[in-house]
Amino acid sequence: SANLTGAGLGSSAGANRELGVELDPAQAEQARAVILAWPARVIGHRDLDELLEESRRLTRTSVRGQEHELDAASALKLAEELLADARDPQRSLWLKLEYGEPGLDGWRQESWIASPKKGKPGFRPGDLVIICAKATYDCYAVVEVISDPEFQPQDYAEWAAGYTPDALARWPWINRTAPRLVPSTLMELKLEELGIRGQGLQNGHVSLKFDQFTAGVRALARLASN
Numbered sequence: 001s002a003n004l005t006g007a008g009l010g011s012s013a014g015a016n017r018e019l020g021v022e023l024d025p026a027q028a029e030q031a032r033a034v035i036l037a038w039p040a041r042v043i044g045h046r047d048l049d050e051l052l053e054e055s056r057r058l059t060r061t062s063v064r065g066q067e068h069e070l071d072a073a074s075a076l077k078l079a080e081e082l083l084a085d086a087r088d089p090q091r092s093l094w095l096k097l098e099y100g101e102p103g104l105d106g107w108r109q110e111s112w113i114a115s116p117k118k119g120k121p122g123f124r125p126g127d128l129v130i131i132c133a134k135a136t137y138d139c140y141a142v143v144e145v146i147s148d149p150e151f152q153p154q155d156y157a158e159w160a161a162g163y164t165p166d167a168l169a170r171w172p173w174i175n176r177t178a179p180r181l182v183p184s185t186l187m188e189l190k191l192e193e194l195g196i197r198g199q200g201l202q203n204g205h206v207s208l209k210f211d212q213f214t215a216g217v218r219a220l221a222r223l224a225s226n
Helices: 025-036 045-059 072-086 154-163 210-225
Strands: 093-098 111-115 128-133 139-145 173-181 205-207
Touching (some): 072 210
Antiparallel strands (some): 111 173, 128 139, 139 173
16 A cells, blocks of 8 residues: 555655555465554544645645745745746735734744634635734735645644643634745835735735735845845
């Protein structure tokens, strides 16, 4: 049977060739005895959910992302890659509020965006999201969604417990993200420059039109390269 690896599932460049073997009754009984001797435990829905997410990560295509601090050339290159991806009709474009002060460092690595308990959020893998600080309405980073919505996963629950007691209850859904365009310093790009008012963000996010997303990406790249 296929192992839960890229090769075993056929998604890597060097995929495995799986082989089935027929056993006679004595060999089958020996194999059964070996298998029954393996460590085992009762599993629940949480275990299955975690296994499903791990399998998705194994077969997920790599995300083009930011690997270093930006200079003029790299900022413009990332912007052009982003805008090419944004034209993909399978992707949705968003603006997401980050509560509190802007936090650039957190978006330079894989992270997550959290959504309220009203219902399963509409973010999907491949979607592109401009991050905006709620406290200042500064738009300062672009990330790509790399997972389907997850409800209170263990690592997020542990983080929330040490951050703020009610975070897990108020924002129980998360989507994991990878960096796509994160400047080295905070950029002076305000929410209204994208044609969006804060009153339209009651749920903490809003869908963007292509021209709004383009304006944000180009402004960030221009500011990062100055």
